[in-house]
Amino acid sequence: MTSRLRIPGLVDLLRLDDPASIADASEDTRLDREFTGGGPLLNRLIARRIRRTLRTPTAPLPSVSPRTYPRRGERQAELRTRLNGFVSAGTIAPDHVAELAAYVRGEREEDTIGPMAQEAIGRLFVSDYRATPQTWRAACVLEAAPRSMNLLRTLYWIATGAVTRSRRVLCGAVGDDPPAVHATAIAVHSLVRSLRAMRELWLEPGARDRMSKPTAVARCLRAPESVPRRWSAAATTKWGTFPVGALVLLRLDAARIRHPEPEITFMAASWSHCPAGDWTMALLGAVWESACSSESIR
Numbered sequence: 534m535t536s537r538l539r540i541p542g543l544v545d546l547l548r549l550d551d552p553a554s555i556a557d558a559s560e561d562t563r564l565d566r567e568f569t570g571g572g573p574l575l576n577r578l579i580a581r582r583i584r585r586t587l588r589t590p591t592a593p594l595p596s597v598s599p600r601t602y603p604r605r606g607e608r609q610a611e612l613r614t615r616l617n618g619f620v621s622a623g624t625i626a627p628d629h630v631a632e633l634a635a636y637v638r639g640e641r642e643e644d645t646i647g648p649m650a651q652e653a654i655g656r657l658f659v660s661d662y663r664a665t666p667q668t669w670r671a672a673c674v675l676e677a678a679p680r681s682m683n684l685l686r687t688l689y690w691i692a693t694g695a696v697t698r699s700r701r702v703l704c705g706a707v708g709d710d711p712p713a714v715h716a717t718a719i720a721v722h723s724l725v726r727s728l729r730a731m732r733e734l735w736l737e738p739g740a741r742d743r744m745s746k747p748t749a750v751a752r753c754l755r756a757p758e759s760v761p762r763r764w765s766a767a768a769t770t771k772w773g774t775f776p777v778g779a780l781v782l783l784r785l786d787a788a789r790i791r792h793p794e795p796e797i798t799f800m801a802a803s804w805s806h807c808p809a810g811d812w813t814m815a816l817l818g819a820v821w822e823s824a825c826s827s828e829s830i831r
């Protein structure tokens with residue numbers, strides 16, 4: 534469903550959740566991740582929140598960097614090559630697959646999955662990365678802060694400095710490396726939702742006996758709920774006419790339900806594609822396989 538919230542001068546926000554529109558939107562060069570400049574009042578506030586929250590001390594996180602941001606594309610390609618190297622070598626997350634499988638089998642508490650997934654991802658960047666309740670809480674704050682519509686919670690975060698503190702914790706853990714901060718603060722939530730879905734699938738009668746690994750992975754994989762874009766030039770499109778600064782939310786997880794393919798889940802055909810698509814699928818496959826095959830490691 535395409536829906537637009539528009540009050541001239543105050544807000545202009547288009548939500549897209551049909552796969553064809555998302556594909557068209559991601560090809561339109563006027564629709565980018567440049568969260569600076571003009572636009573209706575609320576749009577400017579939202580863009581400012583994205584800009585101030587999702588960054589290291591010196592750079593925006595790659596998931597909110599414009600397509601031509603210096604070295605964005607090269608870093609995306611380098612990370613993809615490095616992660617695919619782990620997949621080819623069979624070293625996807627050597628210290629964590631068994632524990633993640635124990636979680637899927639219901640042998641670990643629900644609240645262990647966030648830190649466990651965060652640590653598995655963190656180790657891709659820092660060999661001794663240690664997730665703690667503090668790093669996981671920080672990831673929850675950083676992910677929620679730019680999208681929160683809860684005024685009281687936002688005021689509380691401002692008063693307590695929670696967002697700044699969370700950013701400091703997560704940046705400090707990976708030496709301010711923007712892709713690593715994105716991975717351990719933002720991307721980790723899609724992985725956690727996928728592993729939660731796997732834990733539910735595990736309980737479905739017969740699933741672990743008859744379901745193939747690719748089917749199980751496809752059933753569990755979750756996309757980011759939505760990713761933001763901003764019109765960097767005025768545009769007349771099939772969805773209407775938009776001023777500079779109008780915002781668009783690509784509602785990927787809703788689209789994924791209708792079209793569960795990498796083009797949606799990882800935006801695989803887009804300039805902004807996820808460099809960790811193959812690694813993520815390989816990890817989920819390894820966890821499912823381990824959950825199905827191994828004895829309890831309680």
Ligand code: HEM
Nearest residue numbers: 595596609712716720723724756760798799800805807809
């Ligand atoms: C279930 C797991 C994951 C899903 C579904 C997912 C999906 C996505 C999607 C849809 C984008 C595009 C965002 C946009 O266009 O605005 C993206 C970008 C990105 N993802 Fe993932 N991701 C996952 C896990 C990961 C992991 C584990 C890492 C790192 C190890 C990672 C690193 C990145 C990076 C660096 C970008 C930014 C690429 C760029 O535009 O330069 N992702 N991801």
